[in-house]
Amino acid sequence: MTLRFFLYGLLGWGVEILWTGLGALLHGNLLLRGSTSLWMLPIYGLAVFLEPLHDKIRPWPWAIRGILWIGVIWALEFCSGAVLRLLLGLSPWDYGRTIYSFYGLIRVDYAPAWFCLGFLFERCHDWLRQILPGN
Template identity: 50%
Template sequence: MRRRFVVYGLIGWCMEIIWTGLQSLLQRDVKLVGKTSIWMFPIYGLTVFLEPLCVKLKQRHIAFRGGVYTVCIFIIEYATGSLLKKLLGVCPWDYGKRRFSVKGLIRLDYAPAWFVAGLIFESLYHFLVKSGIHESKSSFS
């Protein structure tokens, strides 16, 4: 579980850096500078706790699975953002001035991106299982 936590954290970081780098194109910044926060590593690592959901949803339609992952990601984003604001007084992301923001912690217009991200992490999970980077539920190694 620890190894997969690290893999999910690293892949999440990479996806966020690519996402923020590509968003700079909207400002016509061809440097494509991407960024993330150290706090995001454990947040993306929490994907490991969605693995049982991946197994349960395996036979469901892709649209249903993506929708479920989107809702889960919104819940995790809202909960971790709220927790960081409570503990630190700040959150690594601030969507407060965005049109579809919910308390500055989630952006509903990001639903398509989270839909795709959820399916990417689902594919990554299945790849990790096939690769043998999948320990039994009782181990944390």
């Protein structure tokens, strides 16, 4: 479980760096500079605890699974960001005060990204199950 926790953390870092790098391109930064925070490794690593949920919802229709992933990711995003704000006084991300933001911790307009990320998680879970069968 520890190895999978670390692998999910690394995958999350990679996806976040890709996401922020592409966001930089949209703002005219041709260096495609992406970024993340060291705090994000354990937050992304928490995906290991979602594996039983994935096993349970595996036979569900893809649209329902995707909507569930949005809710689960929003809940984890909000809770982990709120805990870090309580402990540190800030969160590694702050979406600001826009009509799309909830307390700066969740962006409603990111729902399509979280929908897709849920399926990426499912693929990674299945792949990790194959390469680390007893782990």
